[in-house]
Amino acid sequence: MLAIEDLYKSYGPVTALDGLSFHVNPGEMFGFVGSNGAGKTTAMRIILGVLSSDSGRVTWKGQPLDHRTRREIGYMPEERGLYPRMKVGDQLVYLAQLHGVSPAQAVTDMELWTEKLGIEHRRNDLVQTLSLGNQQRVQLAAALVSDPQIMVLDEPFSGLDPVAVDVMSEVLREKTRQGVPVIFSSHQLDLVERLCDRVGIVSAGSMVTVGAIDDLRQTETPEYVLVTRADSQATFEGVTISTEETRGETLIRTFVTPPGYDEQQILRTAMAAGPVYEFSRRRPHLEELFRHVVSTGPGTEKEN
Numbered sequence: 001m002l003a004i005e006d007l008y009k010s011y012g013p014v015t016a017l018d019g020l021s022f023h024v025n026p027g028e029m030f031g032f033v034g035s036n037g038a039g040k041t042t043a044m045r046i047i048l049g050v051l052s053s054d055s056g057r058v059t060w061k062g063q064p065l066d067h068r069t070r071r072e073i074g075y076m077p078e079e080r081g082l083y084p085r086m087k088v089g090d091q092l093v094y095l096a097q098l099h100g101v102s103p104a105q106a107v108t109d110m111e112l113w114t115e116k117l118g119i120e121h122r123r124n125d126l127v128q129t130l131s132l133g134n135q136q137r138v139q140l141a142a143a144l145v146s147d148p149q150i151m152v153l154d155e156p157f158s159g160l161d162p163v164a165v166d167v168m169s170e171v172l173r174e175k176t177r178q179g180v181p182v183i184f185s186s187h188q189l190d191l192v193e194r195l196c197d198r199v200g201i202v203s204a205g206s207m208v209t210v211g212a213i214d215d216l217r218q219t220e221t222p223e224y225v226l227v228t229r230a231d232s233q234a235t236f237e238g239v240t241i242s243t244e245e246t247r248g249e250t251l252i253r254t255f256v257t258p259p260g261y262d263e264q265q266i267l268r269t270a271m272a273a274g275p276v277y278e279f280s281r282r283r284p285h286l287e288e289l290f291r292h293v294v295s296t297g298p299g300t301e302k303e304n
């Protein structure tokens with residue numbers, strides 16, 4: 001696995017990483033999320049070796065990453081690093097060769113990935129003539145042409161339309177199916193929730209929460225949603241009504257129950273007073289977990 005252990009990094013007086021640790025398993029899609037300035041880009045640059053840490057280490061299969069193994073990382077930098085006046089195809093062949101791929105194989109890989117990413121008809125165009133979304137596809141192709149064994153992507157989905165997101169996420173899934181760990185940062189939490197096997201939430205340079213999204217959602221206190229007729233006279237004892245909203249003919253209420261409370265009691269009470277249209281348990285989404293974690297801050301590290 002790829003292990004990031006106790007990384008510290010300061011830029012002068014600014015502490016960017018403050019003991020950051022996490023790991024990514026082979027074949028895992030790992031979502032790296034956190035507020036602006038939390039330290040994600042810094043951590044990714046250290047993994048890639050373009051920036052050194054003050055202390056801590058990064059290992060792959062138990063060995064520290066060195067110059068040779070770092071060539072096996074497919075990286076998509078936040079500040080996108082393409083040559084605007086070079087043709088898409090030529091550029092990808094060139095970048096693959098820089099990673100040590102033979103000229104013939106580089107052409108094969110360029111053809112493969114431009115096709116999979118739906119930009120095969122743009123191979124002979126200058127990068128600068130492509131839309132930003134298509135440039136981003138080229139950037140991902142650039143990370144793929146060297147047949148990477150690890151993928152590190154800094155906000156690969158920002159600014160993409162839903163079709164482009166689907167195309168790129170399917171390509172990344174293909175890599176994880178081959179056993180490649182894929183780590184990507186994103187502020188699009190619905191997307192992270194949909195795509196990732198595990199997620200890490202970083203705050204002020206430390207990992208605050210790591211785990212499978214479903215497990216993280218289980219650890220939060222659930223809410224119960226009840227939808228009745230708007231004129232329901234039911235009264236509920238021993239529970240907290242957290243929201244209440246009338247929509248046309250219906251009344252939607254959410255409840256938080258104390259530990260050990262039989263939530264079916266809410267349903268029985270409501271049904272005794274009239275029709276019930278919906279009663280369900282609701283787990284918080286990643287966005288709510290994120291808000292909670294970021295407002296609580298570091299110092300509550302937990303790993304599932």
Ligand SMILES: Nc1ncnc2c1ncn2[C@@H]1O[C@H](COP(=O)(O)OP(=O)(O)OP(=O)(O)O)[C@@H](O)[C@H]1O
Nearest residue numbers: 011014015016034035036037038039040041042043
């Ligand atoms: N070259 C630099 N010189 C000085 N400070 C820096 C430099 N790069 C980053 N920082 C600071 O380090 C901290 C972490 O920044 P980083 O870019 O790693 O965060 P991030 O999580 O990637 O943020 P974002 O989501 O906004 O991209 C921030 O306080 C940032 O201002």
